[in-house]
Amino acid sequence: MNLNRLTTSFFLLVILGLVACGPSQETKDLQLKAKQMFGALPNKMPGSENDTEALISLGKKLYFETKLSQNNTQSCNSCHNVEGKAAGVDNLPTSPGAFGKSGDRNSPTVLNAGFHFAQFWDGRAPDLKAQAKGPILNPGEMAMPSEAEVIKKLKAEADYPALFAKAFPDAKDALTYDNLAGAIAAFERTLVSSSRFDDFVNGDHKALSPEEQAGLNTFVASGCSSCHNGNLFGGNSYRKIGQVNAYGTTDLGRFNVTKDPSDKFFFKVPSLRNVALTGPYFHDGKVASLEEAVKKMAYHQLGQTMKDEDTTKIVKFLGSLSDKTKTN
Structure with missing residues (x-):
């Protein structure tokens, strides 16, 4: 066998090895969990x-x-x-x-x-x-x-x-x-975004980096998904801002519409789609950074003092929800 044939055979083996080396079991499990808990965003809006x-x-x-x-x-x-x-x-x-x-x-x-x-x-x-x-x-x-x-x-x-x-x-x-x-x-209705997270849910195991996958796990484990759920990661319910620890605001939110006292300080849960691109945050726009927003939500909504490393992981994951045409 000559040198050229040896070289060709070597590269074929490398390529076959890469093809055979698919996603880890952890990644496959996470893809399944993400699909079940959130799902990909549809290509078209209702109507x-x-x-x-x-x-x-x-x-x-x-x-x-x-x-x-x-x-x-x-x-x-x-x-x-x-x-x-x-x-x-x-x-x-x-x-x-x-x-x-x-x-x-x-x-x-x-x-x-x-x-x-x-x-x-x-x-x-x-x-x-x-x-x-x-x-x-x-x-x-x-x-x-x-x-x-x-x-x-x-x-x-x-x-x-x-x-x-x-x-x-x-x-x-x-x-x-x-x-x-x-x-x-x-x-x-034409303004539908497509993100790397959707690619991940739809089967591309390389669409999210290991750090982003860790962030997704932390997002779920920390309880963020109790409000930010569904394929929008929100946009489907009302919640009181400051449901565990009070949030300082004079805006009565949903109460201004319903006049029901039980609706005071309730707001629509915002979708986290494109959240890395849409700051500043909250209904009053008083939170400048996504890191601060994650920490404040953990404290006010979940009663947690989130560690810096967990905040960093979640913020890293949230970046995968951005429209690919807005980030490339």
């Missing part, structure tokens, strides 16, 4: 099966339309930035409105929002369409005086009447406030 190309295109144009604000300075994207590497937020503690005054709550990410069981921190809107109607008329946000004024403004534009007619071909009067919100919701 998107009825969204046409014309409707989505109109919704995207409206999402970036500053004329939906009273002084033509602010769009949906101003607070929920989806351009480039932005992860559906403005990364501010609270967002300034069209006239500069900041609101009381942190702007949550619009990425994957259509998977949530309700919208806003207090759940006052049941779905994306209802949510889209709010900020445009909110005096502290886009500050338009009425639905009628919004429609009057859009009808004065050269392109919107035809675009609405195309997106809503069966409507007698297509350019309505309800249809405006429906179009924005259709665009938002």
